[in-house]
Amino acid sequence: MAARHIPHTMRKLIGTKLSPNFREATAIVEAPVPQPGPSEVLVHNRFVGINASDINFTAGRYLPSLEAPYDVGFEGLGEVVSVGADSKLKIGQPVIYAKFGAFADYKVVSSKSVIPVPSAKPEFLSLIVSGLTAALSLDKIGEIKKGENVLVTAAAGGTGQFAVQIAKEAGCHVIGTCSSDDKVKFLQTIGCDRPVNYNKESLKEVLKMEYPDGVDVVYESVGGEMFDLCVNNLAVKGRLIVIGFISGYESATGFKPSRTATLPTKLLSKSASVRGFFLNHFWNDAGPVMAKLVQQVLDGKLRVSIDKGENTNHGPFTGLDKIQDAVDYMYSKQNKGKVIVELISEQSKL
Ligand code: NAP
Numbered sequence: 001m002a003a004r005h006i007p008h009t010m011r012k013l014i015g016t017k018l019s020p021n022f023r024e025a026t027a028i029v030e031a032p033v034p035q036p037g038p039s040e041v042l043v044h045n046r047f048v049g050i051n052a053s054d055i056n057f058t059a060g061r062y063l064p065s066l067e068a069p070y071d072v073g074f075e076g077l078g079e080v081v082s083v084g085a086d087s088k089l090k091i092g093q094p095v096i097y098a099k100f101g102a103f104a105d106y107k108v109v110s111s112k113s114v115i116p117v118p119s120a121k122p123e124f125l126s127l128i129v130s131g132l133t134a135a136l137s138l139d140k141i142g143e144i145k146k147g148e149n150v151l152v153t154a155a156a157g158g159t160g161q162f163a164v165q166i167a168k169e170a171g172c173h174v175i176g177t178c179s180s181d182d183k184v185k186f187l188q189t190i191g192c193d194r195p196v197n198y199n200k201e202s203l204k205e206v207l208k209m210e211y212p213d214g215v216d217v218v219y220e221s222v223g224g225e226m227f228d229l230c231v232n233n234l235a236v237k238g239r240l241i242v243i244g245f246i247s248g249y250e251s252a253t254g255f256k257p258s259r260t261a262t263l264p265t266k267l268l269s270k271s272a273s274v275r276g277f278f279l280n281h282f283w284n285d286a287g288p289v290m291a292k293l294v295q296q297v298l299d300g301k302l303r304v305s306i307d308k309g310e311n312t313n314h315g316p317f318t319g320l321d322k323i324q325d326a327v328d329y330m331y332s333k334q335n336k337g338k339v340i341v342e343l344i345s346e347q348s349k350l
Contacts, residue, residue: 015058042082135293142275
């Protein structure tokens with residue numbers, strides 16, 4: 001096994017109890033740096049990505065048998081620093097991966113699960129969960145077609161920004177919801193045809209007046225009243241993709257019930273459907289889609305907004321100690337694009 005100089009210990013963020021309150025549920029500890037097995041590699045994390053579901057994970061909603069202490073974090077980008085005997089990856093290769101326990105200085109990942117990327121740019125990290133979710137779900141579950149209307153909720157967020165651009169690329173008309181004028185401006189820069197700041201305009205009125213025949217596809221990640229409103233405004237044969245329901249995640253139950261009793265009538269009367277999408281069920285389809293997304297980023301055809309919290313009091317998000325601040329930042333609805341925490345800067349590597 002070839003290796004670079006690697007310390008014996010590292011820091012990582014762990015869950016110390018189960019709670020949707022991420023700050024209360026997590027703490028930083030010292031731990032031994034793990035050793036890769038024969039078909040694994042050790043990645044020195046440079047960036048880690050924040051996801052809305054980080055708090056679902058600490059609440060115990062992902063793994064029913066989860067008990068403290070447990071590792072947290074879904075995705076990382078870093079450099080391969082040690083490889084197992086059977087791994088063909090080279091030391092120094094920048095890679096991205098999606099694996100539980102990414103919020104650590106170093107992470108062991110199976111060679112098959114890491115995806116080599118051209119450079120250690122955080123834009124590539126944002127593709128593995130946020131980008132793939134948008135690309136795969138709009139195609140396989142939303143079945144978007146040229147000329148259709150697509151409504152994207154939380155459109156200026158980590159995955160929303162991809163949904164907007166991918167639907168535009170497919171020739172759709174895109175409506176995007178967000179909570180500020182600053183985000184409206186951002187949505188205009190990525191091609192959103194009709195950004196709606198729901199704090200200023202009533203989405204219900206906009207849909208009624210400007211889209212009287214309804215919307216063909218909804219990329220819905222907010223839940224609660226937003227879900228109800230979207231169902232009510234589906235077109236004949238419309239498809240609503242359930243991406244998430246962030247408005248409920250901070251609550252103890254994790255779910256804000258909507259008026260599901262009337263759902264059968266609403267769907268039947270329009271031959272419409274509500275369909276779920278969970279990325280973990282689609283990894284077998286991810287390879288070619290990821291290759292396309294990486295190329296589009298390289299070609300400048302896919303614009304990725306990375307938000308390291310530079311403009312907030314607790315930012316920029318640099319170091320493991322800032323992960324809790326980064327999660328709070330996302331839940332304060334301020335982020336534009338993908339929230340990322342930088343663990344080691346290019347400077348400190350020299
Ligand atoms: P994000 O969109 O970067 O950030 C969350 C955004 O949601 C906020 O900026 C805010 O934007 C909006 N929001 C609306 N209501 C909110 C509320 N009550 N509390 C907090 N935020 C609220 O986050 P993300 O990680 O990309 O996740 C977005 C959604 O996609 C989540 O529902 C997540 O679970 C889902 N997701 C699902 C999958 C899957 O496999 N199904 C994969 C990735 C993500 P505005 O203020 O502009 O509305």
